[in-house]
Amino acid sequence: MVxxxxxxxxxxxxxxxxxxxxxxxxxxxxxxxxxxxxxxxxAVHTFLDFPLKNRDFQHDREQPRNNRMTYQEALELMHxxxxxxxxxxxxxxxxxxxxxxxxxxxxxxxxxxxxGVLHDFxxxxxxxxxxxxxxxxxxxxxxxxxxxxxxxILGHADYMNVPRDTKLAQALYACDELCGFxxxxxxxxxxxxxxxxxxxxxxxxxxxxxxRNVNREDIQRGVQELGVPLEEHIQFCIDAMRTDAARLxxx
Ligand SMILES: [Fe+2]
Ligand SMILES: [Fe+2]
Numbered sequence: 281m282v283x284x285x286x287x288x289x290x291x292x293x294x295x296x297x298x299x300x301x302x303x304x305x306x307x308x309x310x311x312x313x314x315x316x317x318x319x320x321x322x323a324v325h326t327f328l329d330f331p332l333k334n335r336d337f338q339h340d341r342e343q344p345r346n347n348r349m350t351y352q353e354a355l356e357l358m359h360x361x362x363x364x365x366x367x368x369x370x371x372x373x374x375x376x377x378x379x380x381x382x383x384x385x386x387x388x389x390x391x392x393x394x395x396g397v398l399h400d401f402x403x404x405x406x407x408x409x410x411x412x413x414x415x416x417x418x419x420x421x422x423x424x425x426x427x428x429x430x431x432x433i434l435g436h437a438d439y440m441n442v443p444r445d446t447k448l449a450q451a452l453y454a455c456d457e458l459c460g461f462x463x464x465x466x467x468x469x470x471x472x473x474x475x476x477x478x479x480x481x482x483x484x485x486x487x488x489x490x491x492r493n494v495n496r497e498d499i500q501r502g503v504q505e506l507g508v509p510l511e512e513h514i515q516f517c518i519d520a521m522r523t524d525a526a527r528l529x530x531x
Contacts (some may be wrong), residue, residue, distance in 0.1 A: 289309040349425055354394040357423070358492035359407040361416075363530075367404060371397050373463055373521055373528050377455040385447060394425075395432050409439050438498075444505055449479055454502030457494055458517050464491040466521075466530045473522050478514045 328376035362368055370437035417430045432449035434442040436456050444450050454488045458496030465484050467471040484490050485499070525531045 282380075299485045307324065307476065336431050347422070348391075349394060349429075351393050353396070354398050358397055361401045364404055367400060369528050370460055371400055371464065372398060372458040372524065374452070374455050375518045376524040376528070377459050377520045378451060380516065381455070382453045385451075386517075387447065390420050392448060392451065395429055395448060395453070399433050399436055399452055399456065409437065413437055414440065447506075450502075450506045453498075454506040454508070454513060455517060457498045457502060458513065461485070461491055461499065462517055462521060463530065464494065473518065473525050473528075476518055476522075478511050478518070481514050481518070482511070506524070523531065 288509045306333050326488050358368070358371055362371070375393050378392040378396035382389040398420070399413070402419065405516040406412045406415040413433050413436065420430050421434070428446060428448060431442055432444075432446060434440045435449040436452050442449075444453055457505075460485070462473070462476070462481060462498050465481055466476055467479075469476065485496055485530070500510070501512045506513070508516070521528055521530065
């Protein structure tokens with residue numbers, strides 16, 4: 281959230297307006313204002329020279345003040361945008377790992393699950409960087425998703441240059457590539473994830489020919505930022521995914 285005093289209409293008594301963070305991927309968006317009504321909001325948007333559609337403003341007003349979104353809403357949004365079964369399962373896997381980390385750190389499990397289940401929701405429609413996850417973030421902003429959720433999702437793509445400065449963002453980054461890799465290792469095993477061990481995952485990580493699209497450096501960077509040893513993180517994600525194996529197609 282960026283707070284900007286707007287010298288309008290009286291420079292001696294500026295109103296304080298709050299905007300969503302500015303990034304290359306999106307235009308600033310009015311989040312709240314201290315004073316004034318719809319007329320004032322429209323005037324300020326004109327002042328800043330970016331358009332405000334009436335219905336967007338109405339939409340903003342309908343959001344609760346802490347604009348909290350439920351997991352069910354997030355899941356429906358993801359299903360609306362993503363038809364690929366594999367991509368859906370990838371997001372379920374990251375959701376499951378995020379839930380487990382939220383519990384471990386005593387954080388808001390529903391919020392962490394929302395981040396996990398939505399992080400690639402725009403990928404099928406907008407696969408090219410920076411559309412993914414930039415377009416998705418714009419859609420989430422229109423729907424009133426909070427800044428920390430959107431920033432964590434933007435942060436999972438290094439090229440967006442949004443710092444991973446929250447545990448939420450760090451956990452998403454650490455879980456994203458590794459959950460994809462654990463799935464790739466599991467699907468070719470007779471018992472899938474049921475008897476998967478950390479050593480098998482580490483062995484496959486060293487095998488450069490296996491699951492080449494999974495960037496090993498991203499996995500290393502992820503655990504460093506989250507501040508957990510690699511082995512521990514792998515075990516943690518396996519344990520979490522095992523509890524949800526049926527939904528992830530790993531039984
Ligand atoms: Fe992604
Ligand atoms: Fe992902």
